[in-house]
Amino acid sequence: MSTIPRRKFIQLSAVAAAGCLVQGGREARADDLPHLTSDDPMAQAMKYTDDASSVDAASRNNPAADQSCATCALVVGTEGDWRPCQIFPGKSVSASGWCSVWAPKA
Numbered sequence: 001m002s003t004i005p006r007r008k009f010i011q012l013s014a015v016a017a018a019g020c021l022v023q024g025g026r027e028a029r030a031d032d033l034p035h036l037t038s039d040d041p042m043a044q045a046m047k048y049t050d051d052a053s054s055v056d057a058a059s060r061n062n063p064a065a066d067q068s069c070a071t072c073a074l075v076v077g078t079e080g081d082w083r084p085c086q087i088f089p090g091k092s093v094s095a096s097g098w099c100s101v102w103a104p105k106a
Ligand code: SF4
Pocket: 048, 068, 069, 070, 072, 073, 074, 075, 085, 086, 087, 088, 093, 097, 098, 099, 100, 101, 102, 103
């Protein structure tokens, strides 16, 4: 079972709900989406980087060892270097990236 702190869970839920409204039920394709950049205000709020290896493991909320967008429950799809993410609607994230709401796949 995931151990996401309550505050982070609430933050994650609000962002995910906003993403559902923006997506409007359409299937996002990574090829159609601009890449998320670390200077995006939302990316900064979530401490997104497109290089997960640059993140100090001690600073992460979740202690799991293998953390990247490719291993996150919130990424959409399993193919490609850039993929849609439920947290960042309208953008694609690097499969090698990471942000502070990373959660393990079930
Ligand atoms: Fe999205 Fe997960 Fe990557 Fe964060 S770690 S940007 S939630 S796929």
